[in-house]
Amino acid sequence: MKIVVAVKQVPDTNAEKTFDPQTKRLNRSSIENVLNPFDEYAIEEALRCKESLGGDTTVTILTMAPQRGVDVVRKALGMGADNAALISDDAIGGSDTMSTAYLLALGLKHIGFDLVLCGTQSTDATNGIVPAAIAEHLRVPALTYAKKLQINGTAVEIQREIETGYARVVAQLPAVVSVTKGINEPRYPTLKGIMGAKKKEITMLTLADIGADVARIGDAGAKTQVESFTPVGARARGEVFVASDPKEGARKILEFLIAKKAI
Amino acid sequence: MKAVVALVEHDAGTVRRSGLELATKAADLGRDLGVASGAVVLGPGADAAAQALKETPIDTIYAGAAVPVDRFLIDPAVDALEALLKERGPLTMLVPATNAGKDIAGRIGVRLGAGVITEANDIAAQDGALVVRSPKFGGSIISTLRFKNTYGIVVCRANSFTARAEAGKGEVVALAAPTAQYNTRIEETVVQEAGKLSVDEAGIVVSGGRGLGGPEHFDIIEALADALGGAVGASRAAVDAGWIPHAHQVGQTGKTVTPQLYIACGISGAIQHKVGMRSAGIIVAINKDSNAPIYEFCDLGVVGDLFQIVPELTRLVKERKGAA
Numbered sequence: 001m002k003i004v005v006a007v008k009q010v011p012d013t014n015a016e017k018t019f020d021p022q023t024k025r026l027n028r029s030s031i032e033n034v035l036n037p038f039d040e041y042a043i044e045e046a047l048r049c050k051e052s053l054g055g056d057t058t059v060t061i062l063t064m065a066p067q068r069g070v071d072v073v074r075k076a077l078g079m080g081a082d083n084a085a086l087i088s089d090d091a092i093g094g095s096d097t098m099s100t101a102y103l104l105a106l107g108l109k110h111i112g113f114d115l116v117l118c119g120t121q122s123t124d125a126t127n128g129i130v131p132a133a134i135a136e137h138l139r140v141p142a143l144t145y146a147k148k149l150q151i152n153g154t155a156v157e158i159q160r161e162i163e164t165g166y167a168r169v170v171a172q173l174p175a176v177v178s179v180t181k182g183i184n185e186p187r188y189p190t191l192k193g194i195m196g197a198k199k200k201e202i203t204m205l206t207l208a209d210i211g212a213d214v215a216r217i218g219d220a221g222a223k224t225q226v227e228s229f230t231p232v233g234a235r236a237r238g239e240v241f242v243a244s245d246p247k248e249g250a251r252k253i254l255e256f257l258i259a260k261k262a263i
Numbered sequence: 264m265k266a267v268v269a270l271v272e273h274d275a276g277t278v279r280r281s282g283l284e285l286a287t288k289a290a291d292l293g294r295d296l297g298v299a300s301g302a303v304v305l306g307p308g309a310d311a312a313a314q315a316l317k318e319t320p321i322d323t324i325y326a327g328a329a330v331p332v333d334r335f336l337i338d339p340a341v342d343a344l345e346a347l348l349k350e351r352g353p354l355t356m357l358v359p360a361t362n363a364g365k366d367i368a369g370r371i372g373v374r375l376g377a378g379v380i381t382e383a384n385d386i387a388a389q390d391g392a393l394v395v396r397s398p399k400f401g402g403s404i405i406s407t408l409r410f411k412n413t414y415g416i417v418v419c420r421a422n423s424f425t426a427r428a429e430a431g432k433g434e435v436v437a438l439a440a441p442t443a444q445y446n447t448r449i450e451e452t453v454v455q456e457a458g459k460l461s462v463d464e465a466g467i468v469v470s471g472g473r474g475l476g477g478p479e480h481f482d483i484i485e486a487l488a489d490a491l492g493g494a495v496g497a498s499r500a501a502v503d504a505g506w507i508p509h510a511h512q513v514g515q516t517g518k519t520v521t522p523q524l525y526i527a528c529g530i531s532g533a534i535q536h537k538v539g540m541r542s543a544g545i546i547v548a549i550n551k552d553s554n555a556p557i558y559e560f561c562d563l564g565v566v567g568d569l570f571q572i573v574p575e576l577t578r579l580v581k582e583r584k585g586a587a
Contacts (some may be wrong), residue, residue: 013515013534017400026400037516098372098379123515123538124400127381128360129418132337132369141447142337142370145362147509157450160336161510162362163464165455169336171447181516182502182509223378223415227407232398235541238562242553246571253526253547253572254579256563260545262467262524263491263580 001057001151003046004113005081006104006134007039009065009072010124023219024226025094026124028066035072038119040079040186041179045149046117047080048184053151058082062107064092064100070202077197078189085111085203087210094219101130103217105137106210115156116176120145131178141171144178264392264413266354267292268301269321270344272361276311278304281359281464283319283426285419288386289357290320290429295388298354301325303347303438305340306332317431327438333452335445337363341370342441348375353413355393357386360420360463368416377414384423384521384542393417401515401538421464422521455508460494462511463518467493467526468543470513471501472536474529474550474569478506483573484528490580496520496540498530514539528569532557549573 011017015031043061050057061076061084063069073084087107095103108116116138121128135142146158147166156175159166189197207214215221243249257263269289271282278286286302293300301323304312313326330343344367348354356371358364360382372379385396395408395417462468469491471484481495488495496513497506513520515535525543530536532548532555540546541560548561549569558564565572 011400013401013538017404019404096378097381098377101369101373125381126399126519127379127418128365129369129372129379129381132366133373136370136373142366143447144366160362162452163461163510164457164459165453167336167452168450169447170450171336180509181512223372223376223411224380224408225411227394227409229399230405230407232403232405235546235560235562237559238546238564240553240558240564240566243565243567243572246568247575249549249565249567249572250575250579253549253563253565253576254583256547257524257545258583260562262545263583 001053001114002060002112003049003057003115003117004060004062004108004111005039005042005046005076005117007043007061007063007072007076008036008122009033009063009069010036010122013123019229023094024229033072035075036119036122038121038123038181041181041183042117042119043076043079043081044184044186045179049115049151060084060111062104062111063087064103064107073202074197075189077200078194079187080193083201083203085205087205089207091207091214091218094222095217096222096224097125097127097129098133098223099217099221101133102137103210103212104130105134106212107205108134108138110205110210114173118176118178120178120180131176135176138176141175143169143171143175146177146179147183149177149179149183264296264298264353264355266299266301266351267296268303268351268354268356270356270358270364270367271302271304271312271316272359272363273304273308273312276308278312278315279464280426281421284421284424285357285359286316286319286321287427288424290322292386292388292393293322296391299323301351303327303344305330305343313435317433318428319433320427320429321433324433324435325438326435327440329440330438331440334449336447336449337366337370338445338447339441340367341374342443343438344371345374346441347438348414355410355415355417357417357419360418365418368418372416375414376412377416378410378412379416379418380408381418382420382519383417384420386417398542402541420521422466422523462494462496462513463520465494466522467491467524468496468513468520468522469493469526469528470496470498470530471528472498472530473500475501475506480570481507483570483577487526487573487577487580490577490584493522493524498536527557527561528573530557531555532560
C-alpha cells in the first residue's frame, strides 16, 4: 500500500506577520516556519497504518513550498516517513487555495497513491477545503474530519467528527482522508530518526514534471483577488476585578453582561 | 452574476440558526445587486425546512428532500448543487463553515472552476460585485477579497449575519435527486450529544480549561452554558487531558468561534487559545491567577475561585431569566 501525506509549512503562530504592499503576499521568508500542527496527526496516522499493515507499505511526504520547505519535510522524515517529494517553482507564488489543491493533486497523480492523508486545515489560512478539492481533482472519495481510521482490505473506514457525535463512513480505496486532532498522539522524531532522515530521498518536482498548466496557478490563475490586508489592532485590556468574595465576583459579571446587553 | 444562493443546513427539517443567517444575507445581497436570491435545503426534512424558509426574505427555495445526503457523504449534495448552479448561474453561493459546508465548497469549487473564499464574516455589495472580508492568521489580519470570475463560493462563519423574519414570499421549487451510484457510505450516525449547540455555531460560549482540575467539574460549565442558552467550549489543556471531546476545543487545533459572548473559566489565554476566540464580541474571564495572559485582552476579568463564582453566576442568570 502506498500512503502519501500532504503537508504544509506555516508561519509560527507566535510570529509577527508582514505583507508585501505590492504583491499583497505574506512575507514568508522573514518569519520562522513550522510544520502545520494538524499535519503531524496525519503523518502519525500514516505511520501507524504502515506499522499495522506491514509488508511493502510506504509513507511518502508531499509538500509544495520554496526550496527551504525541505526543513519541514525533514521533520516528517525524522518521524519515520520513507521518502518525500517537494513541488517547488517560482511561478507558484501567489497561488490561491484552489490552485494549491490543483498542484497537490497533480503531484499525487505523479507519485501514485492508494491512500492520501491530510490534516483538516492549516493554521495560517484555516481554509479547510484543500482535502475535498484534492479528492475532486483526483475523482476519489473524500473522507474528511476522521477521528478514527481503519483499513479493511481494499476499503477505508473512518469515524467522521460531526457536531453532535460521529458518523461511521466507509469507502473503497483509493481515497483522501483528512484527520482531526485527537485521532492519535503524534510521536516526536527520535535522534536516530533525525539522523536517518538525512539519508532519505527527497524528490524535487517542477511544474513541468507534474504537467501543471501555468495559467491555472500563481496570481494569474487565482480565482480571487486580494484587495487589502488590514492588521487587527490588539483588543483593549478591560477591567480586571479582584473578587475577594465569590458572590461579589458573580454579581459583577452579571451586571456587566446586563450593561452590555449580552443577556 | 445572476443570483446569490445560500446552502441552508437543517436538522431533520428544523433550520439551523446559521441557515437563517445565510438565507437572510443571500436575500439582502440579491436585493443590493439587483439579482435573484435563493436558498437550498437537501435531504430528509427538506420540505419542512423549505416551509420555514418562507418566513425569510428569500426569493426561491430549492428543496431536494430525495437527495440522499443521509446515506452517502457529500457526493449527492455536490451533484445536486452542481446541476442547480449550472442551470441558474453564474452565481455566488454562500455555505456555512461546517465540516460538510467546507467539503462542498472544495468540491464544487473544482467542478465549476469557482473562486472560494473561506472564513468570511462580512460580505457587501459594492459597484455591482461582492466584497468579502475574512480574518486570517488567527484573526490578526483581515483580508478583503473579490472574486475574479463569475462563479464564487463564500464559506461563512456562524454569527456573522443577523437573521430576519419576513412574511413569506418565497416560492418552493423541488430539486430532483441525482441518479448516480455513490460508494462513500454513511454506515451509521452516532449521536453522543443530542440537542446540544455546537461550539462554533452558538451565540454564547462558556469554556473551561486547566483550572477546572478534572472532567467532573465540567458540569458547572455546562450548567452556566445551559442557563445562558450557549454551548460548552474547552481549551487544549482540557481536551488533551481527556476531560472533554475534541469537538469542543476552541483554538489553533480546534474551532475558531465568533460568539457575541465568550466566558473563559480557568483558561490562561495562551496564543493558541486566543487565535480561536479573539473575534468574539465580548470576552469575560474568570481565573484565580491575576497574571494570566487572558486578562490582557478580555473585556472583564474576574480574579477569584471559579468553583464558587461560576455556580453563583448560574444562579443569578437563572434568577434574572426567571424574573424577566
